[in-house]
Amino acid sequence: MLDSILRVEGLCKRFGAVEASNNLSFEVARGEIHALIGPNGAGKTTAINQLTGEITPDAGSIFFDGEEITHLPVHLRARKGLARSFQITAVFEHLSVEENLGLAVQAHQGHSFRFWRNVARDSSLKQLTRQAIETIGLEARAAEPAANLSHGEKRQLEVGMALASRPKLILLDEPMAGMGPGGTVKLAELIQGLKGNLSILLVEHDMDVVFSLADRITVLVYGEVIASGTVEQIRNDPLVRQAYLGEEVIDA
Amino acid sequence: MEAEGTVSGAGLIAMQNFLTRKIAVLSTCLILLLALPVIMQLLDEPYLISLSSRILIYAIAAVSLYLILGYGGMVSLGHAAFFGTGAYVVGILASASFDASPVFSWPFQMDGSERLLVALPLALLISAFAALIIGFFSLRTSGMYFIMITLAFAQMLYYFYVSLEGYGGDDGLSLYSRSQLPLLDLGDDTHFYYLCLTFLLLFLLFCHRLVNSRFGRVIQGIRENEKRMQSLGYAVFGYKLACFVIAGAGAGLAGALMANQSEFVSPGLMHWTQSGEILVMVLLGGMGTLFGPVLGAVALLSMEEILSMFTEHWMVYLGPFLILVVLFTRGGLYGLLIGRER
């Protein structure tokens, strides 16, 4: 029996005629990097949104850290240690990098009905925020409003905000989307460095990245899992080759 | 390296200039506000002291709206509901006290009062409660729906007070005198002015602390991206509602002072045009700082006063001016005066 941080059983979600999740089942083991791949429109983001609670599944159940969370609201799942980054960058544009990360840290330090003390001089918050800034390497941009960041820096911040809450499991929805090669390498290194400390469900397009980072891979096509296994198994799976990888060169 | 040093050096100087200018302008304003009654006495224009109190009161209302609008991103067109509620609490308590009959006698007896130390806390409490109820329902919507539903609630309250025949109904309610407070004679316009100024400064201090607190940062995060706040683990509804209630209490404070200032309350205080006027003050003053709405209140009410000396149709002149300011100075009047912070 696998020691899993996340277990998904028979998840179904339909948008009109589109079967975005079709009896979806998979598990993420504690401490692993699990990649979720599949062509555009396969239902990867829809799957993530159901895990975080932004979309309610039509059927199926989700277990996180040994507990059913299928009907828990978004913010309570986050409090339990389930964090995500968004495929479409969702940082607080008018707040500084430090304030963005500060909000992520603050969310996990009890309630925020604290009306008087200046948050900028709050040492318990400041220290963890500092660490979060260092993790993503944006020290030089800490005071900059997020709106002024480059696309790559925003993607780093996007991932950083998910990390700053020190989650047990982090769902990364195409973290490298739209990044140049340099940025991709930096972010891949960051994710590699996280390995072991927390579990990661990584949705990613770039096959090289997936094959180099992931411990195991689940392949999604038309909302259905067509294969799930180790990198080697997926590389050699005829169904995957035919249905998804197509002409891509996957020999190492 | 050297070029970088020059750039940040220039940035630092610009920042220092901005700060110096800000401190200079704000301290001048404070001195002027403190000395105003004396100046008006010297100029032999005591009527202007009373007008100034009115402006300070509206400034409190505008700052309270700015809390939810500027920091929380909640555009309410029903803010006068709380302004009017605060005023009516003072009015009803005073009228019951004058008639020597209780306001209500079940489930306990509530006697009227002309003491500010009773009326003001009650006004705050009851307008906060009104904001709790109205916010609880309106905050489930956003954008255009939120504007419409806050407007609808305020109009409902308006008609509720119109129907209160016992308290003057449509015609409103005249107060026998201003509230009583130990040491001060609120009937004296100068004393009353300093009371209003004190409340405005205290309220500004409170809001300043609030927006820079953990709570304030959460409110700004919600304005920026509510969905992201949820996925970070915040129960956003509670924070929005708390902010709405605090703003409602602020407007209630202004309303309670307003009832005293004019010694008169009427349903007109919570008409949608009142909400609109407070909203215009906020827009006119400019976003990004708590002093914006104060400036907006000063500018709008002074212009109304001055223009109405010359023409009955002052709105015809004021309207286009407002549109120009809002369109062409993105920082509002505050931005014109001090420059933009970011």
Ligand SMILES: Nc1ncnc2c1ncn2[C@@H]1O[C@H](COP(=O)(O)OP(=O)(O)O)[C@@H](O)[C@H]1O
């Ligand atoms: N809110 C929605 N309403 C209707 N259809 C949707 C919605 N979200 C996603 N879909 C559809 O569901 C399918 C899966 O989308 P998505 O999960 O975004 O795919 P992926 O992230 O794998 O590219 C697509 O066909 C998409 O058009």
Ligand SMILES: [Mg+2]
């Ligand atoms: Mg997607």
